[in-house]
Amino acid sequence: MAEYASKDTMAAVAALAREQELRSTVRDGTKWYAWYQVIFGSAAAVMVLSIGLISRPYGVAIGCGIWFTVIIGLSIYAARQRVARLGFKRRHASLIIAWGLLYGGVLSAGLRWFPGVVAWWVPGALLVALPGLIGGYLEARR
Amino acid sequence: MTTSHPGIHPRHGLDEVIHAPVRFSIVATLAAADKAEFGFVRDTVEVSDSVLSRQVATLEKAGYVAVTKGYVGKRPRTWLALTPDGRAAFVAHCQALRAIAETAADR
Numbered sequence: 001m002a003e004y005a006s007k008d009t010m011a012a013v014a015a016l017a018r019e020q021e022l023r024s025t026v027r028d029g030t031k032w033y034a035w036y037q038v039i040f041g042s043a044a045a046v047m048v049l050s051i052g053l054i055s056r057p058y059g060v061a062i063g064c065g066i067w068f069t070v071i072i073g074l075s076i077y078a079a080r081q082r083v084a085r086l087g088f089k090r091r092h093a094s095l096i097i098a099w100g101l102l103y104g105g106v107l108s109a110g111l112r113w114f115p116g117v118v119a120w121w122v123p124g125a126l127l128v129a130l131p132g133l134i135g136g137y138l139e140a141r142r
Numbered sequence: 143m144t145t146s147h148p149g150i151h152p153r154h155g156l157d158e159v160i161h162a163p164v165r166f167s168i169v170a171t172l173a174a175a176d177k178a179e180f181g182f183v184r185d186t187v188e189v190s191d192s193v194l195s196r197q198v199a200t201l202e203k204a205g206y207v208a209v210t211k212g213y214v215g216k217r218p219r220t221w222l223a224l225t226p227d228g229r230a231a232f233v234a235h236c237q238a239l240r241a242i243a244e245t246a247a248d249r
Contacts, residue, residue, distance in 0.1 A: 008153055018167060079214050082178065083179065084175060
């Protein structure tokens with residue numbers, strides 16, 4: 001009876017260890033999302049700087065051109081990945097909502113009151129990049 | 143599938159479908175992800191395509207795994223994900239495993 005109990009215990013401990021090992025493997029496989037977020041944040045900052053500091057229509061054209069190219073590239077990159085982290089949809093929705101709110105705020109205030117003002121657009125670009133940069137950092141630390 | 147028997151050995155809380163080693167590994171892999179490609183699960187669990195297909199069919203029949211087919215470009219892909227029932231069953235199964243391990247540690 002004791003031997004039977006011991007076998008049960010060993011099997012349980014081995015299964016729990018295997019679960020940890022597999023979780024770690026999956027976590028490694030989802031690290032791509034850290035890069036995704038960092039590139040997303042950086043591209044958002046470049047777009048804001050371009051729209052805010054380069055004269056129209058070139059700034060808008062360059063900024064949007066870079067942005068759409070990066071977004072298409074990131075979409076292809078994401079579609080080719082073999083595993084998505086637990087809570088991916090929620091995390092990604094948070095990234096897009098945070099970016100959208102900051103981008104909308106910086107852009108609308110900047111175009112109305114601070115056209116071409118470096119002191120507005122540089123901190124604004126950093127602010128818009130933050131959701132991606134912080135998200136990427138947190139993702140890499142998981 | 144999980145049945146609880148208060149006051150009885152925690153092994154009775156183990157889920158019969160998940161308990162098999164390969165199925166346990168498949169479910170443990172999927173529990174750590176929103177979804178995973180068939181090939182990723184195969185490589186992670188280290189089984190053949192046919193073994194994985196067979197075990198996934200069992201898990202799908204139990205309502206623990208959802209299988210989605212699609213394309214990335216022209217390449218067909220099969221995605222696997224745990225259903226809410228599958229996730230709950232896995233959590234309960236792991237609790238039973240921990241209880242078994244702790245029962246032995248208490249002796």
